[in-house]
Amino acid sequence: MALQSLDIQRRSATTTPQPGSRQPIEVAKLIDVTTCIGCKACQVACSEWNDIREEVGSNIGVYDNPTDLSAHAWTVMRFTETEAHGRLEWLIRKDGCMHCADPGCLKACPSPGAIIQYKNGIVDFHQENCIGCGYCVTGCPFNVPRLSREDGKAYKCSLCSDRVAVGQEPACVKTCPTGAISFGSKEDMKDIAATRIDDLRRRGFDKAGLYDPEGVGGTHVMYVLHHADEPALYANLPANPAISPMVSIWKGVAKPLATLALAGVALGSLFHYVMKGPNEISKETEDEIDAEDRREREDKEAAQ
Amino acid sequence: MIRDPKDIKRYNASERVNHWIVGISFILLALSGLAFFHPAFFPLTQLFGGPVWTRILHPYAGVLMAVAFLIIFIRFFRLNLMGKKDFEWLAKARNMVDGNDHDMPEQGKYNGGQKVLFWSLGVCMLLMSVSGILMWRAWFHFPVELVRVAVVVHAACGAVMIGLILVHVYAAIWVKGTIRAMWYGTVTRAWARQHHRGWYRQITGK
Ligand code: HEM
Numbered sequence A: 001m002a003l004q005s006l007d008i009q010r011r012s013a014t015t016t017p018q019p020g021s022r023q024p025i026e027v028a029k030l031i032d033v034t035t036c037i038g039c040k041a042c043q044v045a046c047s048e049w050n051d052i053r054e055e056v057g058s059n060i061g062v063y064d065n066p067t068d069l070s071a072h073a074w075t076v077m078r079f080t081e082t083e084a085h086g087r088l089e090w091l092i093r094k095d096g097c098m099h100c101a102d103p104g105c106l107k108a109c110p111s112p113g114a115i116i117q118y119k120n121g122i123v124d125f126h127q128e129n130c131i132g133c134g135y136c137v138t139g140c141p142f143n144v145p146r147l148s149r150e151d152g153k154a155y156k157c158s159l160c161s162d163r164v165a166v167g168q169e170p171a172c173v174k175t176c177p178t179g180a181i182s183f184g185s186k187e188d189m190k191d192i193a194a195t196r197i198d199d200l201r202r203r204g205f206d207k208a209g210l211y212d213p214e215g216v217g218g219t220h221v222m223y224v225l226h227h228a229d230e231p232a233l234y235a236n237l238p239a240n241p242a243i244s245p246m247v248s249i250w251k252g253v254a255k256p257l258a259t260l261a262l263a264g265v266a267l268g269s270l271f272h273y274v275m276k277g278p279n280e281i282s283k284e285t286e287d288e289i290d291a292e293d294r295r296e297r298e299d300k301e302a303a304q
Numbered sequence B: 001m002i003r004d005p006k007d008i009k010r011y012n013a014s015e016r017v018n019h020w021i022v023g024i025s026f027i028l029l030a031l032s033g034l035a036f037f038h039p040a041f042f043p044l045t046q047l048f049g050g051p052v053w054t055r056i057l058h059p060y061a062g063v064l065m066a067v068a069f070l071i072i073f074i075r076f077f078r079l080n081l082m083g084k085k086d087f088e089w090l091a092k093a094r095n096m097v098d099g100n101d102h103d104m105p106e107q108g109k110y111n112g113g114q115k116v117l118f119w120s121l122g123v124c125m126l127l128m129s130v131s132g133i134l135m136w137r138a139w140f141h142f143p144v145e146l147v148r149v150a151v152v153v154h155a156a157c158g159a160v161m162i163g164l165i166l167v168h169v170y171a172a173i174w175v176k177g178t179i180r181a182m183w184y185g186t187v188t189r190a191w192a193r194q195h196h197r198g199w200y201r202q203i204t205g206k
């Protein structure tokens, strides 16, 4: 779905500039993990607004339900019980696309226009251009995109780009009963986070902090964590996420250079032919073959 | 069809068909693979019925090529074992490319250059097949760290292979009288004598 009211920052597999004469503000969603009660109202709002419904699964002994992101579940609550700090803590993280400033999915995508990063920071999959190769899965440092078994397209949280485009907040934000999710300009979200982090620090969570990882240029979904020094506690949230060096090599300058080298080999061959001429049978060899034939004929005649 | 009874048989029909299957599937793979390699080549997807079909078909063509190549490999690897003469040939290859093949050492059915190409393609084919399977998300779910290595290997080997095949095809065009070996399987005695003298002797006893 192309949203003409949103200007484009980056477009997958496209090497020319994008429409960008407008200067929209950078937005962000702030998820305050310390205020979340794990009610999953946001999951429900997400499936309602986006008209997606994961098949009813079975209880695996924990609260996680659905147990993983899928083409039909763009956000899931991940529950962790830990005694890392001397007492039982129940950590609940709302997982989904982080809307990276430097998105690995978009970098990896080979299909023009299948992944769009809007100027406001939202990274959106345009499924009508998706070819189903799964390169976005290979590129994402957060293990977010999911290929659908039914239609072979990749899906993930859109940060409700359709709602944001018309000045509304994402569905999950709208619905959260505890106010754990806020949405607005990235600057404002950082301010709200700072206030909350101060509060948490005063209450004994001296490692409380904001998760807005530098390695991917910052994200447009940020977390307030009680233990910002140990993000892995929260269902393996990566401490230093970044686009894998393998992905950078894969999508780096080597490819245009290899293309030039191949063109060089093809043109080199052409010019070799033009300059050196074909490699034909030499007169010498032809004479030798003729001589062989003559000898054979003479031998035969002599035998008769 | 026999053109000159004295022509020398170089490939039988089954070997030729085998080679054409590898060749055609390679061209399809190179064109469809390049479409994902860089946006400049994305329009190549139109040759295969659109981008989604290109993505679907490419790995199956890969399986076909891998099987056909394996058969050709088993058929010809013994003839491509490298010997002292091959290294001598390689040391002088520059003269040959320069257009002077007078003092090249005598070669058997394949020369040093062809043998190097054979083994390079063998290695590339193996790497392409393994990495291709690792990347094939329609069927497989390998750990993402492994897939990230595979995509680099697949793209790099693909580029190397396309380069090797360009040289292979050009060599066949450059050396006159070669391409017919893949059309009807025979070469002239003069061709064999000039380019593969050792083989010529072995076949004709001269
Ligand atoms: C041997 C069996 C092969 C298999 C199983 C295979 C499989 C794949 C798969 C799964 C992809 C990802 C796109 C898709 O899902 O269609 C891919 C991409 C590609 N393939 Fe293959 N392939 C094989 C052989 C080849 C060969 C012989 C070439 C020829 C040069 C080639 C060139 C490429 C290229 C250039 C890409 C794009 C890589 C990139 O995105 O950087 N492949 N292949």
Ligand code: SF4
Pocket (backbone or CB within 6 Å): A096, A097, A098, A099, A100, A102, A103, A104, A105, A106, A123, A139, A140, A141, A142, A143, A144, A145, A156
């Ligand atoms: S979290 Fe993954 S899917 Fe979301 S923008 Fe970053 S790389 Fe793309």
